[in-house]
Amino acid sequence: MKVTVDFEECLKDSPRFRAALEEVEGDVTELELKLDKLVKLCIAMIDTGKAFCTANKQFMNGIRDLAQYSCKDALVETSLTKFSDTLQEMINYHNILFDQTQRSIKAQLQTFVKEDIRKFKDAKKQFEKVSEEKENALVKNAQVQRNKQHEVEEATNILTATRKCFRHIALDYVLQINVLQSKRRAEILKSMLSFMYAHLAFFHQGYDLFSELEPYMKDLGAQLDQLAVDAAKEKRDMEQKHSTIQQKDYSSDDTKLEYNVDAANGIVMEGYLFKRASNAFKTWNRRWFSIQNNQLVYQKKFKDNPTVVVEDLRLCTVKHCEDIERRFCFEVVSPTKSCMLQADSEKLRQAWIKAVQTSIATAYREKGDESEKQEKKSSPSTGSLESGSETKEKLLKGESALQRVQCIPGNAACCDCGLADPRWASINLGITLCIECSGIHRSLGVHFSKVRSLTLDSWEPELLKLMCELGNDVINRIYEAKLEKVGVKKPQPGSQRQEKEAYIRAKYVERKFVERQPVSVSLLESGTKVLPQSQEEKRHSGPEKSLLAGEQGAASLKVRSSDSGIQQSADDSREHLVSTISANSLYEPEGDRQESSVFCDSKQSSPGLQLYRAAFEKNLPDMAEALAHGAEVNWVNVEENKATPLIQAVRGGSLVTCEFLLQNGANVNIRDMKGRGPLHHATVLGHTGQVCLFLKRGANQHATDEDGKDPLSIAVEAANADIVTLLRLARMNEEMRESEGLYGQPGDEIYQDIFRDFSQMASNNPEKLNRFQQSDSQKS
16 A cells, blocks of 8 residues: 655644554564565566476487487387477576576566665664654653753753754654655566566466477377377287187297298298307207308307308308217208208208208309309499489479488488488588488587488578589599598498498598698698799799699699599699689788799698688588688688688688588687678678578677777668668667566667578579669769
8 A cells, every 4th residue: 555644744743643653664664574575475476487497308318218218119119309409498597487486586676675665764863863852852842940040041942943853864764654655666667577577477488389280280189189099900900910820720830941042131041050169069059040142151149240150151061960869960061061950850950951952053053143243333333323403403493401402412312321312411511311310410519410300300491502502423423532542441331330430520520531631732742843033033923924834733643643543634723723823822911922833832721711612602512612621610811911811711602612611610709800700791792691690699799890890880871771780770779678667679680680681592592682782873
């Protein structure tokens, strides 16, 4: 209840004033108790909520463990991973809600109690003290006798001073009461309104999150319905099969065992046999034998590696053994050893002998046809190859991410094991992967490989273009360049996971198969040198002279290529030298330059420089090669204002090149000597798509260059409305996130929608964003 004390009554110090004070003081005391109780309840709620989030996080980790355990089931693993990621987001939203609650309820109300109510209490103490002094002065003044003039004057002066002091203190006290009464309403409602808006934001975020997940959940529900139908059908089939088998006659104990030379799994025959050991005791052991790949092998347990008894069945023979005490024995004899075996019955012995004999005959027949099969494999079918024009036509159509990426050469099979129809991709490497290899890539860490599904995840246009610029063939030429030289065998789809994991780690983490030695270094080692030119020679030498020197170097390379193993013609080397010389002329700093031979320049063997130049030339394969050679993605060119490859990619004007560098860990906030980062350069050049990309990746909008200009100032001077709009929206969104205003969340949604539209336009219709540059060029 709001109670206001009148100032006039305060000066009168009437009973009404005292009654009003008493009512106000009782109300403030009760208010303090209520607020303390509410703050304690809020603290208990926050602590309980944090405990709930901790338990929820443990539950979510249990779901992730179950997903990893189900790695062989793609549907279960993908679904549980998506669900656990969604639950993790909800836990984050809960934590944000509790933080906002702590700021709005606990902190705000505690501040009100500690500051405003404490001021009221201090003012009350002073008022009570001076009120008591005034009462004492009145009593003393009344008790002074009339004939004592000196005491009368003294009592009168004390009473006058005390009354003045009382009036000042009383007025201050009444002012404090009225301020408190007016402020309490605003403080309580403000804190509660902030608390309710925090709940509103929480439920909006949860709704948006699950709205995105809802189509996948519906699709999964449909799949589960079909799985239930299939499970019921399989159950009926198994029950029928079970009933049929029960009706069979089992009067004979012999196991039904037949051989099949044309078996799909390559196993002609398999079953248990007793094998006599070759030791001195001649013990008999029961083992599981099989005939496969023209070999006789056995194993004790299913997980054991098979032990080969006969390497090649064409070199052995089989015969009955009737001269030993045991029954049903037969012997497999090879040029180096013999193996005594025992079946469980005569029927089984005859079946095994016949199976071995038939396998021997089949092995001879297949050996004769082997050369013909090799010839057929060595002549590729031209009908299966797709021309470059057909591939481009496919990319222009509206296929899915899977169709667009798989039509790139080499992408129809897993990059690491060769399994057909891969459904996963590494977006920073630009390759396609099967589900097992994708799991291994995930274990390497995102700094080596970032895995994404081609069917379950959404794909931005620039990421799709990045995947189409690279591909399995391009990356394998880089990362498997020394595979044959090293003598390592690439794993097959049926290889064990440990073998694949070791190969993938050696390929991408240790980079054992990358060709480390560039051509320029080999030329230095072979002795080719071109001495530096003097200043006079520089003035008289022209491009023809430089090209002639390049041709001589190329010819020298051709002579030495037989020793170094480099298979490159003189023409290719000459083109490489000419392009390198021209590139040097583009990037050399102005002023007093000390030119030397291309091959004597240490920068030629620098992977960082290769990445730097390839970024400007929009050459993603060369950039991938430079990274494989150990290039630092944030390499700084000291001779060119400390520019980075990302800045060069901006200058080159390629959105895909920027995306590739960012996916491989490029820092979007590194600036050159002039204080300009990638966002500055993209703004100066009017590259709207790159500006949008950098803002989404957290570029600093407030960074200023050496002239004291931030990107927004540069865009305003250039009159580029699109970029000005993007920068102002980004700055507005940043301010909304930092403030505790009422309209922060709707602003975020609009911000995301506008940036999504700009990203789509920059990737699919870049010509629409060049209208400002065209108009400027026409004016000039």
